[in-house]
Amino acid sequence: TEEQLRQALKMESVGRLAGGVAHDFNNMLTVILGQAQLAQMKITPDHELWQSLEQITTAAQRSGQITRQLLAFSRKEIIDPRPVDLNQLVGEAQKTLLRLIEESITLNFCPGADLWSVKMDPSQVDQVLVNLAVNARDAMPDGGLLSIHTENVHLSQKSCQYLRDALPGDYVQLVVSDTGVGMGEEVLEHIFEPFYTTKGLGKGTGLGLATVYGIVRQNGGFINVYSEVGHGTSFKIYLPRSSSAAPAEAQRRCTDVRIGT
Numbered sequence: 001t002e003e004q005l006r007q008a009l010k011m012e013s014v015g016r017l018a019g020g021v022a023h024d025f026n027n028m029l030t031v032i033l034g035q036a037q038l039a040q041m042k043i044t045p046d047h048e049l050w051q052s053l054e055q056i057t058t059a060a061q062r063s064g065q066i067t068r069q070l071l072a073f074s075r076k077e078i079i080d081p082r083p084v085d086l087n088q089l090v091g092e093a094q095k096t097l098l099r100l101i102e103e104s105i106t107l108n109f110c111p112g113a114d115l116w117s118v119k120m121d122p123s124q125v126d127q128v129l130v131n132l133a134v135n136a137r138d139a140m141p142d143g144g145l146l147s148i149h150t151e152n153v154h155l156s157q158k159s160c161q162y163l164r165d166a167l168p169g170d171y172v173q174l175v176v177s178d179t180g181v182g183m184g185e186e187v188l189e190h191i192f193e194p195f196y197t198t199k200g201l202g203k204g205t206g207l208g209l210a211t212v213y214g215i216v217r218q219n220g221g222f223i224n225v226y227s228e229v230g231h232g233t234s235f236k237i238y239l240p241r242s243s244s245a246a247p248a249e250a251q252r253r254c255t256d257v258r259i260g261t
């Protein structure tokens, strides 16, 4: 639709602009960081400027993280879409996800039976999972449940009426849900826009969900979001079934990793 095209063009130009700025910015940050560290080497911790230099270093490092994220977002990465088994990839990503979330969050993965394969670059699957997990973590400061499940779904013409961006066909559904703070209508409307964030200065970049959206659309899929303030959020990602099967078989058991405290 026209709206989608507009969104894609916006992402493209914003991405290119951000990449250029981030690149130049990164060069200058290297100078700031280098000089602050050089100056610090000439004094001892009891010097009156030590704390100032310390703060400059921390701020420059944090800025460096943001510019690196911007660069990752704008870079046209070489991708290699191939038939993959989402159960296997989610299974393999679990360790990384556990490291991202807090102690008080339980990660539950429920792989769907006889899952169809989808055509996608495996690193894109990781990117989607990591971005959604980071958001779920931030939405559950007091702990909770992060659950991931997969399932084969067939969408009829009729069922598509109720799903935004949906076309009839066979899909693998990847659902990532949390029991966090949830979102109101006014936030939900903007979440996929680049640079939209409610996380406050220096915390969010607003690029996580824009990246997820871009990856899913690029692979012919779509996303539906359900959220209730105070109760939690569920991201339902639909990826088209691949006509060829993925090479490997994966285990199909629910795993409850880390019980919340």
Ligand code: ADP
Residues within 6 Å of the ligand: 131, 135, 136, 139, 178, 180, 181, 182, 183, 187, 191, 192, 196, 197, 198, 199, 203, 204, 205, 206, 207, 208, 209, 210, 233
């Ligand atoms: P960032 O995480 O840097 O803020 P994102 O694009 O990933 O950027 O998310 C945009 C905004 O969407 C967040 O700032 C937050 O307000 C909202 N959001 C995303 N995921 C969730 C979630 N699981 N629960 C509640 N709010 C969320």
